[in-house]
Structures are given as C-alpha cells and as structure tokens.
Amino acid sequence: MHATSPTPPQSANPAPGKPVANAGKPKLDASSWPLIRRLLLDQGRQHVRGYLVALALMGVVAAMTALAAWLMRDVINRIFVEANYAAIWWLSGAVIVIFVVKGFASWGHAVMLAHIGNRIIAETQTRAFDRLLSQGVGFFADLTSGELVGRIQKGATSTRDVLNLLATSIGRDTLTLVALIVVMVVQDPAMSLIALVLMPIAAFVVKGFVKRVKKVVPREIAGTVGVVSALQETVQGIRVVKSFRLEPLMRQRMVHHVHEVEEAANRIANVASRPVPLSDTLGGIAVALVIMYAGHSVIKGGQTPGEFFSFITALLLAYEPARRLAKLNVDLSAALVGTKLLFDIIDVAPGESDPPGRPALEVKGGRIEFDNVTFGYRPDEPVLRGLSMVAEPGRTTALVGPSGSGKTTIVNLVQRFWPVDAGRIVIDGQDIAAVSLGSLRDACAFVSQDTFLFAGTVGENIAFGRRGASQAEIEAAAKAAHAHDFITGFPKGYDTQVGELGTQLSGGQRQRIAIARAILKDAPIILLDEATAALDSESEREVQRALEGLMRGRTTLVIAHRLQTIVSADRICVVEAGRVAEAGRHAELLAAKGKYAHLYAIQFRDPQTLS
Numbered sequence: 001m002h003a004t005s006p007t008p009p010q011s012a013n014p015a016p017g018k019p020v021a022n023a024g025k026p027k028l029d030a031s032s033w034p035l036i037r038r039l040l041l042d043q044g045r046q047h048v049r050g051y052l053v054a055l056a057l058m059g060v061v062a063a064m065t066a067l068a069a070w071l072m073r074d075v076i077n078r079i080f081v082e083a084n085y086a087a088i089w090w091l092s093g094a095v096i097v098i099f100v101v102k103g104f105a106s107w108g109h110a111v112m113l114a115h116i117g118n119r120i121i122a123e124t125q126t127r128a129f130d131r132l133l134s135q136g137v138g139f140f141a142d143l144t145s146g147e148l149v150g151r152i153q154k155g156a157t158s159t160r161d162v163l164n165l166l167a168t169s170i171g172r173d174t175l176t177l178v179a180l181i182v183v184m185v186v187q188d189p190a191m192s193l194i195a196l197v198l199m200p201i202a203a204f205v206v207k208g209f210v211k212r213v214k215k216v217v218p219r220e221i222a223g224t225v226g227v228v229s230a231l232q233e234t235v236q237g238i239r240v241v242k243s244f245r246l247e248p249l250m251r252q253r254m255v256h257h258v259h260e261v262e263e264a265a266n267r268i269a270n271v272a273s274r275p276v277p278l279s280d281t282l283g284g285i286a287v288a289l290v291i292m293y294a295g296h297s298v299i300k301g302g303q304t305p306g307e308f309f310s311f312i313t314a315l316l317l318a319y320e321p322a323r324r325l326a327k328l329n330v331d332l333s334a335a336l337v338g339t340k341l342l343f344d345i346i347d348v349a350p351g352e353s354d355p356p357g358r359p360a361l362e363v364k365g366g367r368i369e370f371d372n373v374t375f376g377y378r379p380d381e382p383v384l385r386g387l388s389m390v391a392e393p394g395r396t397t398a399l400v401g402p403s404g405s406g407k408t409t410i411v412n413l414v415q416r417f418w419p420v421d422a423g424r425i426v427i428d429g430q431d432i433a434a435v436s437l438g439s440l441r442d443a444c445a446f447v448s449q450d451t452f453l454f455a456g457t458v459g460e461n462i463a464f465g466r467r468g469a470s471q472a473e474i475e476a477a478a479k480a481a482h483a484h485d486f487i488t489g490f491p492k493g494y495d496t497q498v499g500e501l502g503t504q505l506s507g508g509q510r511q512r513i514a515i516a517r518a519i520l521k522d523a524p525i526i527l528l529d530e531a532t533a534a535l536d537s538e539s540e541r542e543v544q545r546a547l548e549g550l551m552r553g554r555t556t557l558v559i560a561h562r563l564q565t566i567v568s569a570d571r572i573c574v575v576e577a578g579r580v581a582e583a584g585r586h587a588e589l590l591a592a593k594g595k596y597a598h599l600y601a602i603q604f605r606d607p608q609t610l611s
C-alpha cells in the first residue's frame with residue numbers, strides 16, 4: 001500500500017496539493033504585519049459592524065474610567081478641603097452611575113467579542129476543512145491526521161485571539177489610555193510629561209522578548225500535535241498496542257510530548273511575563289516622580305490637593321492598560337504563530353482541479369483501457385512504466401503481482417486520485433483526464449480493504465452509497481450483500497449506531513456493509529481491493545456471495561488475493577515492475593508456466609506447479 005513520504009520543505013507559495021511544512025518547524029514572515037493585515041481584511045471585515053459596536057462600548061468604558069479619575073478632584077476639593085456637605089450626595093451618586101454604566105458597557109463588549117470570536121473559530125475551521133476536502137489524496141499522504149487536527153484546532157483559536165487582542169488593545173486599552181492621558185494633561189501638563197516619558201522605554205525593551213516568544217511557540221504547537229497523534233494512534237491501534245504489549249512505549253511517547261508542551265508553555269509564560277517587572281518598575285518610578293513633583297508644588301502652593309489626587313488616580317488607572325499594551329506585541333506574536341500554521345493549510349491551492357464545463361463521463365459498457373500509462377508519485381521514480389491493459393465491459397479483470405508492483409496504483413489512477421504522467425486512461429472511448437471528476441467518481445464504486453465505517457448508524461453507513469436512498473433501497477442493497485440478516489439481528493437493526501457496536505462487528509460483517517454501500521451506489525465500474533484478512537470459511541463464503549452480487553454485469557477491476565477470484569476471473573493481468581507482464585485466463589496462464597504460474601504456486605503452495 002501507500003508509503004508515507006517525508007514532508008517536503010516549506011515554500012512561500014506551496015504548489016497545488018502540496019502540503020506545507022511540518023508543524024514543528026514553521027518559518028515566520030520577517031514581519032507579522034502582512035498576516036495581521038490579511039486577518040483584518042479576511043475575517044475582521046466580515047464582522048466590521050460587530051467590532052464597531054464593541055468599539056463604541058469600549059469608548060464608553062474608557063470615558064467612564066476617565067470620568068472617575070476626573071471626579072477625584074472634586075471629591076478631595078469639595079468634600080475634604082471645602083467640607084461641602086451637599087457634594088457628598090451628588091458625588092457618591094455620580095460614582096454609582098459611572099460604575100453602573102461602565103459595568104454594562106464592559107459586559108456588552110465582552111459578550112460581543114466572545115460571540116464574534118466564536119464565529120471566527122467556526123468560520124476558520126470550516127474554511128480549513130473545505131480546503132482539505134478540495135485536496136487530492138496525495139496531500140493526505142504527506143501529513144499525519146494529528147498534525148492536521150492540531151493545526152486546525154490551534155490555528156482557529158489563535159486567529160480569534162489575534163483579532164480579540166487587537167480589538168481589546170486598540171479599542172479598550174488605547175481608548176482608556178488616551179482618555180486618562182487627557183485627564184492628566186488637563187490637570188497638570190508638566191507632570192504628565194514626567195509620567196509619559198517613561199513609556200517609550202518600556203516599549204523598546206519589550207521588543208526583545210517578541211523574538212524569543214516566536215521561537216518557543218512552534219515548539220509548543222509541535223508538542224500539542226504530538227500529544228494528539230499519540231492519543232489517536234493508541235486508540236486506533238489499541239489491539240496492536242495490547243497484543244504486542246506496547247503500553248510502556250505508547251506511554252513513553254505520550255509523556256515525551258506532554259513534557260514538550262509543558263516545557264514550552266512554561267518558557268512562553270516566562271518570556272511573556274518578563275515585561276511585567278519592567279513595567280512595574282517603570283510605573284513605580286513614574287508614580288514616585290509625580291509624588292515628588294506634585295507634593296512639592298502642593299506644599300509650596302499653586303496646586304490643589306484635588307488636582308494632585310485626580311492626576312495620580314488617572315496615572316494609576318492608566319497603568320493596567322499601559323501594561324497590557326506593552327505586552328501586546330509578545331501576546332500577538334504567540335497567537336500569530338498558530339494563525340500562520342493554519343493559513344499555511346488554507347493557502348495550499350486545491351489539489352484537484354475540475355474546471356467547470358468539462359463533459360460528464362458517459363458510461364456505456366464500462367470498458368477501461370490503460371494506454372501506455374506512465375506514472376510516479378515522485379518525479380523520476382516511475383511506479384507504472386508504459387502500462388497497457390484493458391478491462392472488458394461487464395467482465396472481471398484481476399490484478400495480481402508482487403507487493404509494490406503497482407496494483408493499488410492502477411486502481412487509484414482509474415479514480416483520478418492522481419493525474420497520469422504520460423499515456424491515457426480511457427473509459428468507453430473517453431479520456432478520463434478530459435471528463436468531469438464528479439462524473440468519473442460517480443461511475444466507480446470503490447471497495448477497499450480497510451472497510452471504513454463512519455460515525456452514525458449502520459443504515460446511514462450503507463446510505464453513503466447514494467444520498468437520498470429510501471429505507472427499502474438500503475435494505476435491498478443489504479440483502480444483496482448478505483448483510484440484512486446480521487443487521488436485523490442487532491437490537492436496533494439498521495438504526496444501531498456503529499459506535500455502539502464498538503468492536504462487535506466482525507471483519508466479514510464490516511466488509512459486507514461496505515459492499516452493500518457499493519451495491520446501493522449502483523455504479524457501472526467496480527474497483528475492488530480484496531481483503532487479505534483471514535476470514536473464517538463461513539464468513540468468506542458470505543463475503544464472496546456478496547461480491548458476486550456486486551460484480552454481476554459490471555466492469556470489475558479487482559486486486560485479487562483470493563484464489564476464487566483469480567480462478568474465476570475473466571482475465572488476469574500479472575503486474576510486475578509497473579507493467580503488465582502476462583495476461584489471460586487462469587487455465588491459460590497456468591498452462592503457459594510463466595510468471596503467473598510461479599506466483600500462483602508460491603501464493604497457494606501448489607507443489608506441482610512449483611516443481
């Protein structure tokens with residue numbers, strides 16, 4: 001079967017269908033700005049109205065914060081200096097109103113941003129999934145499912161984080177800061193200058209931390225992907241894990257990745273928090289300088305204590321938003337790494353091109369002809385080398401040959417999972433490269449060795465063969481596939497959830513469900529990769545009967561592992577090193593005592609033929 005090729009190096013513009021770099025080693029753009037711009041244009045623009053409402057609410061929060069600082073002047077001057085009794089009432093009333101309005105505005109923008117954020121996650125995940133569906137089979141051979149799951153999940157939350165960080169920082173924090181600075185400047189311009197001069201210093205020092213964060217985040221993501229993969233593999237391969245007693249090995253792999261994540265997360269936390277002591281120190285210095293200056297001017301006269309307290313309140317309130325803004329670049333860089341990994345997937349051009357306007361394949365008999373076909377999964381490594389063969393309409397053509405000779409590849413190419421490098425595959429006189437992909441795939445029913453059942457009921461699994469099939473049609477297909485009896489034996493019959501059955505379905509039963517799905521599809525061409533799994537003879541007989549029902553009257557190309565199929569096939573093609581080395585009926589080929597006779601003897605241990 002297919003080998004997994006190593007991940008190709010990342011390129012700025014990945015070729016169609018060519019997957020992107022390993023999650024462990026993403027390369028970031030020199031600057032994050034192109035990505036931010038793109039996010040704003042792509043996702044941000046769609047929610048511009050929501051963001052504007054959130055921004056307006058943030059403006060209210062900022063104004064209320066500044067108003068609270070402003071009121072401090074009157075609190076001190078009117079109540080404490082002038083001992084004005086009436087001021088107590090209107091000032092406390094004003095404070096309550098300010099905080100109620102601020103509370104509701106904060107709640108409003110938080111809910112608004114959360115909803116937009118959740119929408120963005122949903123949209124981004126759907127977009128990435130759509131892009132995956134538009135890729136050819138080759139794309140999936142080069143990326144593990146753990147890597148894809150990790151990237152799509154982490155990437156979508158990172159995208160939301162980037163936009164929310166931008167909204168809250170640019171919106172709430174900047175607006176609050178500006179409003180408070182206005183309060184400070186109005187109260188005392190000279191004092192404001194002292195406080196504000198320290199800000200650029202903080203921004204300059206924080207710059208250095210950004211680089212470090214960008215280095216560590218990919219390691220955290222790679223670790224997360226490793227955790228997902230280790231989990232998936234253990235669950236999927238649980239029987240092998242148990243049988244070969246691989247529990248310690250699996251645990252070791254899991255622990256390795258879990259530690260990787262822990263270590264990277266700790267380092268991110270360390271780096272991301274590094275601006276905190278710095279901004280605290282600078283904040284402390286600013287407050288101390290202001291106390292020195294203001295204390296001096298209040299004592300010497302000229303400034304009222306109210307102005308001083310109002311100023312210091314504004315300064316202290318400005319501290320938190322300023323600190324968040326100082327950290328913004330670091331937090332943003334961390335979130336952007338995840339976004340970049342997701343966009344690397346979204347940006348891969350669709351691997352399967354099916355330009356509109358191509359004619360639909362018209363199947364009359366279903367004659368398949370390989371005409372001098374050359375094909376390789378990688379350049380300069382041909383798997384099929386000028387292969388020519390014909391599968392006659394309504395007949396069964398069996399493909400036999402040594403492992404790795406290209407049998408699965410032949411079946412893959414009929415469905416155009418990959419385009420051929422040279423030569424043509426022709427169905428009823430039409431080159432499959434020139435017909436619409438949908439019509440080609442509609443004409444083929446593929447039954448693979450690994451009978452994959454989807455989440456859902458047994459009935460739904462059969463119904464995947466043809467959308468909209470009635471219950472009667474589903475049951476008729478199941479009957480033809482000799483599956484009806486065992487399905488009706490389940491307590492809920494066709495409505496039994498596949499998941500509920502767990503491992504209760506035998507290999508033969510799974511195959512018969514897959515065959516029923518193909519029968520329901522009622523396609524003129526059957527592509528069959530016969531199961532090699534040893535079935536007991538009763539089960540094998542049932543599967544064989546099911547297959548006979550499926551193959552009757554249709555062109556069948558079968559990768560044959562069973563003696564029965566080979567013996568009764570209308571034509572047998574011996575594939576060797578990417579060519580058809582011999583072809584004919586079983587008896588003819590045996591009599592010729594060539595490659596087939598040898599292969600047959602080895603496979604079925606016929607000492608007479610071997611000798």
Ligand SMILES: Nc1ncnc2c1ncn2[C@@H]1O[C@H](COP(=O)(O)OP(=O)(O)OP(=O)(O)O)[C@@H](O)[C@H]1O
Pocket residue numbers: 001002003004005138141377378383401402403404405406407408409410
């Ligand atoms: N997705 C892929 N990428 C790269 N090489 C591949 C891929 N799939 C198959 N190959 C290679 O192509 C060759 C033919 O593989 P193929 O699966 O067609 O052989 P096969 O005759 O079906 O073998 P088997 O009987 O063992 O299933 C092998 O060398 C295999 O390693």
